[in-house]
Structure formats: structure tokens, C-alpha cells
Amino acid sequence: DAGVIQSPRHEVTEMGQEVTLRCKPISGHNSLFWYRQTMMRGLELLIYFNNNVPIDDSGMPEDRFSAKMPNASFSTLKIQPSEPRDSAVYFCASSRGQQNQPQHFGDGTRLSIL
């Protein structure tokens, strides 16, 4: 089975530009998570969805960040406008929604804002 698919794998752009990261969860999984990983702050949960509905977005750092899940097989994380401090690796993970189910991670998007 295909795992969690993220695109692009790498993104380099100039500050002020809009950045869109994409995620396709594992088929049949109804929970989806967006994380950010940096050396300074480690792994941070930004937002998670259950059945396409945002449940907890308390980790979203600023209004410049937004996430959507229009259907069960696709989610986006958008940063507009981007800033150099947004440079990080962004991971998407999915799981079955039950409490004892593990999350399965994509390979991440390495984002560099110049």
C-alpha cells in the first residue's frame, strides 16, 4: 500500500511568496496531522483533522499559516506570506481515528525561505 505522500519534497522560495504544501493520506485513514520540525524547537504539531474537520489548530504559529482538507484524500498547508523563520521540514501524518492507532508519516517537505 502507498504510504503518506507529500509534495514537493523540497521547496526553495523567496520571502513574501506564497507556499503550498500538499499531502495525500493513506486510504482509509480519517485523521490527518501537520507537523513542523526544526533543530531549535523539535517536532511541533501544527494542526490536525478528523474526518476532514479541523480539531485542534492551536499549534499554528500565526495567521500566515492555514490548512485545509477538502476531502478525505487531500490536504494542504499554506503559508502566505512566507518568512525566513518558516524554514523547516514539514511532515504530514495520517492514522485511523481510534485512540490506539499509530500515526504514519510522510517523508516531509524541506522548506527554505530565502
Place this chain on the structure above:
Amino acid sequence: AQSVTQPDIHITVSEGASLELRCNYSYGATPYLFWYVQSPGQGLQLLLKYFSGDTLVQGIKGFEAEFKRSQSSFNLRKPSVHWSDAAEYFCAVGATGAAGNKLTFGGGTRVLVKP
């Protein structure tokens, strides 16, 4: 609220030696516990999980972990380390909540394997 502490930021071990990574959690109910491994440039891969039952759980790549409720610990072990085990390891606890299965991760332990 739940929390996870991994006291060791870095560990260096010789190839063939045993490895133990510590994990302590804080959670008010029966925890769901996980260990993940992250190789450079990769996402997190599930090594093993504990929900209930036998407190010694076996995972992939020869890893095992032992749940000790009295110590609020879930330490990860491997009897003989291979060079390919060099990676970062994360312990996580699952939260019971309104929906979904949010995980709280520890800060990670980076393992370096010496030849």
C-alpha cells in the same frame, strides 16, 4: 495534559553493543505509547507500540520496549546495535480526546554508532 521526556539528547554506542533509550511519560490514564525512528532525510517510522497486555513489546529491526507503570517509563532496547541504527528516536504518548488520536512526542534521542 500529557507529556513525554527523553532525558538523553545524544547517545554514542559501539557497533555490537547494547542500546537502551529512556522515555518517561506523564499521563493521567492508561497510556498508549509508541516509539518512532527517524533516519536522516526521512519521516518518522513506527518501531513499536504498547496499548495493553504484556508489558514487554517487540518491534521491528530487533527493538523491544518495556512498559513500567510504577516508573512511568517506556524504555527502548536493542541487544546488539548495527551501524544502520544510527538515527533519531522519538517516544510518544497517545492522548484520549474528543476525536482522533493526537500524539505528544518527546524531544528525541540522537544515536551515533561507532565502528
